[in-house]
Amino acid sequence: MTDLLTAALNPSSIAVIGASENPHKIGGRPIAYMQRMGYQGRLYPINPSRRELQGLACYAALADLPEVPEMAIVIVAGDQAVAAVEDCAARGVRCAVVIASGFGETGAQGRAQQDHMRDVARAAGMRLIGPNTQGLANFGTGAIASFSTLFTEMPPADGPVAVVSQSGGMAAMAYGLLRQRGLGVRHVHATGNEADVRVADLAWAVAQDPEVKLLLLYLEHIANPALLAATAAHARQRGLPIVAVKAGRTAGGAQAASSHTGALANEDRVVEAFLRRHGIWRARDPHALALAAPGYLQGWRPAGRRLVIVSNSGASCVMGADAAEQHGLSIATLSEATRRELAARLPGFATTTNPIDITAALLSNSGLFSEVLPVLAQDDAADMVFIHIPVSGAGYDVERFARDTAAFARASGKPVAVAAWQESVAQVFRAAGVATYANEDEALGALAQVAGHTALLREPLPVLPTSAPAMLPAGEGLLNEADSLALLAAHGVPVVAHRLCRSADEARAAFAELGGPVAVKACSRDVPHKSEHGLVALNLQDADAVAAAFTQQWSRLAAMGAAQEGVLVARMQHGRHEAMVGAHIDPQFGPVVAVGDGGKYVEAMRDVALLVPPFAHGEVVQALRGLRIAPLLAGTRGDPALDVQALADIAVRVGGLISAGAGRIAAIDLNPVMLGPAGQGAVVVDALVDLGGAGTRPAPGPRS
Structure with a gap:
């Protein structure tokens, strides 16, 4: 285990500086929580006005303790908090959790105090959580250095989920949503202002815990992408899914995130590309963060996105099909053998095509699920199953429905999600271990997320070229167009014939x-x-x-x-469409490649996809399918399909070139790239390479 995992997540002793007798006050909650959750380490309240506190011996100062605690929770405010951090560092405390606020989030003066605390901690080899943090909670060990009220409102239960968040409020919200679904949560950690320890640090530490089967993150900025990438690689190796909310998608959201944490926001499309490259699924909000958790924990790993819908209502079948399309799921085409077997088991007026309407006959024959579901298990076209029960309750054998559904899910290994708006019905399915939702949108959203995430994690990881780029000119700044074209041609990029x-x-x-x-x-x-x-x-x-x-x-x-x-x-180069390929070094994430629509309106239209190298041809093609120009690339209204493979090849080569440039290439801009019909290639007509340094990088756009 890492030192951070030992000292921050499983400390042998904890001091609470600013402890309170009142378990409902911030200074009293961590003590009350730890006593309630059976923390086995030594607990030292510090409050100079008391000798005993919540049944524990209380000390006047850190110096009075019988040992140097491994962790200290700093709950006093302002200058007292700064002094407490200095004292902890001087005495050899390994980790300090600074709950106090009023630092980097408030402006320059607060930032200076925060930086001072960070510097003092680093000089002493002490890790600092916060300031302005809700704290850490490990329900596996009972070490709860947190004041969250939600731990009172929704009692903790150890489980396989970990939540690491920059925001305490979002950490608590994710925790609450998970507990509402009856899921146990082992880790709930908030990093606050991240003076020292960041989300990536705690994500790495939590990913080492073998009991964690799902890791959920809330990020407002990504301060250490290299460590987050390493965490994602480790998680992929051990089969640990990571789902993240990255706030600040819009300009307004990015500004709010910066004000909230005092941190600079990352450009959102680069963040999107970074998360995708490393197999981290991006959820839109904390609700979506927890939505698919039951499916992940049940081991859903669908082979594809083909869905079978089963309901006792024809209307629900129709609505399910609509919702499936909205979530990018396809309605599976069942084999003739499957349909014959279904027809032999269902009433004559039931529907055996997909969606399958088993009708109100479910009321008189409680075994219909046990008869229908095993038939679906044998059909290779059925990647996932969605069961919608809009009408049930008195007169229906709901317990048998749930039991049969759970048995099918276990035996077949196929993901199964149920929608039941009646809470009494939903509770029975959940008790049987079936992923159950209030409506079809939630259920299908969960299935779609896991299907998409599974496909992402199954993509083979490309390997960066190991050799440095050939013929890289000496010096710095912009290369002229001839030198830029020569560099590209030397690396296999097709360029226009020129002299x-x-x-x-x-x-x-x-x-x-x-x-x-x-x-x-x-x-x-x-x-x-x-x-x-x-x-x-x-x-x-x-x-x-x-x-x-x-x-x-x-x-x-x-x-x-x-x-x-x-x-x-x-030579004048003609083509069917003007595309572009560009690359630059992002200050946080390193090389980033853009590919998409080109020409003189490239900056105004911004119809490009971003990718983080290394990536393969297939990833470029998939990214291009998500652009507005995708119908033009595929061929429309009698026009031929365009050579997307050739464009993808250029993007891959540019990604390899800027990645292998050892930091010397700051940017590459190819616009236009003349794109011919499929099989006829793509040619770079204009190029600009920036070696950085003294050169001034121009705005994107055509130069000819």
Whole structure:
């Protein structure tokens, strides 16, 4: 176990600085909780005005304790909290949980105090949780350094779920939603302002606990993506699903997150790509965070997204089919053999196509579920089963329905979700161990989430290239277009046929070699956006026009004081659509690749997908299917499908290039990439590579 796991999650002794006799006050709750939950370690209340507190000997100061505690909970406020942290660090406490607020979240002065506490703790080798944290709770050991009121309202029960959250309120909410579903929760940890310990640190520690089978995270920023990625890799290896809520999807939400925690928000689309790359499922809110928990814990691992719907109501069948489509689930086509067997077991007026309406005959024949479900188990098309019971209760053998459903789920291994709005009915199914929801939207949302997450985790992990990029020029800043195209071509990226010319005669020769029509473009690292300076001429049909364009552009570069590195003569490249591929180094997440719609409106339309390397061709293709231009890429209204595979190949190569660049390549911008019909390839027409350093990275967009 790590030192953090030992000291923070399973301490042998705990001091409570600012302890209270009142179990309902913040200073009294951790003590009351730990005594109630059977904490086996040594507990030391500290309060100079009392000798005894909640039945325990009370001490005036940390120095009066019979030992140095492994953990200290700091509940005093302001300067007293700072002094308490200093005292803990000086005396060798291994972990301090600073519940007090009024620090980094309040402004510059509070931030300075928070930084001071962090520096004092680090110098002493002490880990600091918070400040402004609700605290930590490990119900497996009874070590509860938290003041959450929800632990009183909804009594704890140890279980296989862990919650790690930057926000105490969201940690408590997730805990409450899980307990409402009857699920046990082992860990509930909140990191607060994250002066030292962050969500990623605690997620790593919790992922080492073999009793944890599901890890739920709430994040407002991702301060240590490398550790979170390592946690995800470890979790994938041991079969531990991670589901996360990352707040701050919108500009307003990002600003609110920054105000809440004093932390900078991450660009949301990069976050989305990062989580997807590492197999972490992103839920939209704490409700969705807990929604699929029963399915994960039952070991749902569906083979696909094909669904069978069973109900005793035809209307419910229709509504279930509608909801399935909204959640991206397909209605399974049952085999003829399955339908014949169903027909032999169901009344003649029942429906044997999917959705399966077993009708009100369920009232007179309580064994219909036990007759229908095993038939479905034999059909390979049935990846998942959804049972909707809109009418039940008196006269129905609900206990048998639940018993038969649970037996089918265990025997078949297929995910089964039930929707029953009558709580009396739902309770019976839950008691039998069946994942049960109030309506079809919740049930199908849970099935869809686990199906999507399972597919994500089954994707093979690509491997980054091990060699550094060849022919990487010396120096820093922007490369001119010719050097950018040469670097890309050296790494297998198809680029437009072109020649770099330094005289009108060379331009004439280039035209003769390439054939017309051609484009003529000034080549200077000082002028990445050429069109707006009159440095681009298109569709030139003869050598005289090419020579004249050369002369005009060469003179224009001189007049601008820009470096005269040449003039590019390039074959006019035609295609069915203008795409783009770009890459940059995100300050938090490292290399990120963008691929999607290109042309001069790329920045305004923003119809691009982001991916975090390494990724494979299939991931690029899948990402492109989620864009608005997806119908155009697939071919529509008589137009041919476009060569998405070729575009994906360019994206993979660009991802490999910027990743292997050892930090020297700051950005790559390929726009437009001319995309031909399927099988006819894609060609980069314009390129810009930024080696960082002194270079100024221009805004995205076409430069020719």
